[in-house]
Amino acid sequence: MNWPARIAEAVARQGAVVRVTVIRAEGSTPREVGAAMLVGLDGIEDSIGGGALEHQAIAHARMLVAMADGTPWYRECRDFALGPSLGQCCGGGVRLLFERFAQTERVALADFHRTVDVSRIVVLRPLVTGIPPQTASCGGAEANWPASLSRFIRNWPAHSYAPAATLLPGRKGEPDWFIEPLMPRAFPLVLYGAGHVGRALARALEGLPFRITWVDARPGMFPEGAARHCYLCDQEMDPAALMKTLPQDAIHLVMTHSHPLDLAICHAVLREDDFRFLGLIGSKTKRARFLKRLRALGLAEAQLSRLVCPIGLPGIEGKQPAIIAASVAAQLLLIASTAEDAAASEQAPHS
Secondary structure: OOHHHHHHHHHHHHOEEEEEEEEEEEOOOOOOOOOEEEEEOOEEEEOOOOHHHHHHHHHHHHHHHHOOOOOOOEEEEEEEEOOOOOOOOOOOEEEEEEEEEEHHHHHHHHHHHHOOOHHHEEEEEEOOOOOOOEEEEOOOOOOOOOHHHHHHHHHOOOOOOOOOOEEEOOOOOOOOEEEEEOOOOOEEEEEEOOOHHHHHHHHHOOOOOEEEEEEOOOOOOOOOOOOOOEEEOOOOOOHHHHHOOOOOOEEEEEOOOOHHHHHHHHHHHHHHOOEEEEEEOOOHHHHHHHHHHHHHOOOOHHHHOOEEOOOOOOOOOOOOHHHHHHHHHHHHHHHHHHHHHHHHHHOOOOO
């Protein structure tokens, strides 16, 4: 669920809430730009880093909830120095955006769930009260936006994810704008196998930036209550045909119950050549045997070099499913972090 739709649900439950968002972070800070939490009189969701900063932010947010006066799309910004005044040792500084939402805004927020192609949609709003948020698809821009905002959205690469949360300063006398992706970035990940390790890995990946497609050819293997994942289950699994239905540039992790099926999946992934990472559970011996068989199937050495086996971080011992899952999850976070850094340095447009 995207974050405006989550706000709409919170408003339906509590009547009014305030979303607190980090829109500037300088120096050492507990959380990054884009971190946010929802504050109502009856509960809090998520976090901007805890400690005295969060305590003061919650107090101010609840004051805004209590004094709701019907002003639509209320916004205000506050700066906090994370030093002696707050009793925190971070030493940096943050600017927080406080946005109050009530029944007046709920219908408009709920409409965000109808948005398609959410991976490339951003939510834009000026840091002033009274103006509804707008959405934009990266690569397009409206003529009535400030020139710097239109240029930022228009110049974002068509093949890239939506930009990370960004504070775009306005010209003199004009408000700043905050640009925020509609959905958190999530790397497509295909997990083949719902055995002990597959289940442990699915649990370990909860809350991490991955959008999982979970595949198993055996009925009844997926754990109860796991409908949050997308499943493709076919007793006559055809890996070559399956590749046509899966996301491009995905991470593939192969750990089925069958070595012949593992081999067929690896062959199909390597042959398509449009993936971010291919990991195969097993030993160095298994990798050597797979490479020999894949070579006999006609794959080139450059393709074979992309098969990673064993999987997980080097130096972490243990064959228990939970240990393997923790090691692989950490490896995947490194892959995601590298991709984020590359996107930030090579693809970010100049405004």
